[in-house]
Amino acid sequence: MPDQLVFQLSGTCNNYPWGKKGKQSLAAQLCAQTPGTGFQINDDEPYSEMWFGDYPDYPARKLDTGEPLAEVLQRNKEKLLGKKVIENHGGQLPYLPKILSIAKALPLQLHPNKELARKLHEKDPNSFTDPNHKPEIAVALSKFEVFAGFKPLDKIAPLFKLEPLRQFNPEQPDKWTDETLRDVTRNLLKADLETVKKLGDAAYILDLLPRLQGQYGPEDAGSLVALLCMNFLVFNPGDAIWIPADGIHAYLAGDIVECMARSNNVLNAGFCPPGDRNNADTFANTLTFKAHSKDDVYLPSQKSDKSKNGKTVVYKPPMSEFDMLKTDLGAGESDELTASEGPGVLIVTSGKGVLHADGGEHQLKEGFIYFIAPGVPVKFESHEGMQIHMAVV
16 A cells, blocks of 8 residues: 555644643643544643654654654655655654643743754764754744844843943943853853842833742843843734744743754753753853844745635745745635645644545544645635644745
């Protein structure tokens, strides 16, 4: 029997303490919708993420056989991954899609670029499990709060003229550069911090500082790095952000679809137990400064030229591994998408309907996940309304 070109997957949930608990977690709710997995929600347990790629930590599985997705793909790479992925992306699914349900701040973090990832992987393969970079996007499914990128330098510099903060920028240069910001970030991460009472015109700091310190303790230096130096952003459903490799960020609250290059490498510097933090110097030295405003991290949607009926938009991050499609159908609506050069993985984030692909008809409902091989066009129909997010190459 030839390998199927379209088949249903099951995802895998994890339980990091920052996740929403029980049925409050969208990740858990969606995971539980897939039949036959035995997954049951425990109301006392946090459910932080559902992964549905081929990465071995929390792999997707072919639903009818239980095989890990990676094994299915490697058995027929030519048909299931396609020439573009084999030649340009190492013959593996080049992206890792997830659903995140965030109750409290994730670690203040960045993901190393390819050169540093390779060095870290060679030095400590247990902590850095692959040699790849990890740029990522996040598409909001609810109100989504995040620290992402640094504020403009002229907004940061005046704060560090205040007496309680001068110690973190002792040279007090007339004009700040990104290197000034690197040194200040390093000093903040290394310092034994006390509550800062004079905070200038950044009024939101007064609201967020108790919240963050209540989650991770007053001694967590990540609070002041984020509050003093980074953009605090609030997004609505359908908004998306782009985090480049080496981009500093921390997700605070909300439900999102996240997709990234195929990696699980991360450097943490705050909003986590001390034992989980990486070296402050390594973190500061790795920083890049590509994002200095909301506009630098906001990823607008565009009309997708793959869509026949105009019901699908695309988020196109500046990277080669994937684009993200979002299809929104009202009651009685449909859309058709032309085939892609590489594999697609879709998840139904709300509603229900039907998928027509490769000569077959597949029922879709909230939480269902499907793999679509290269060269396979698809048609979505819904009588009641449906939303689908789909990573494609």
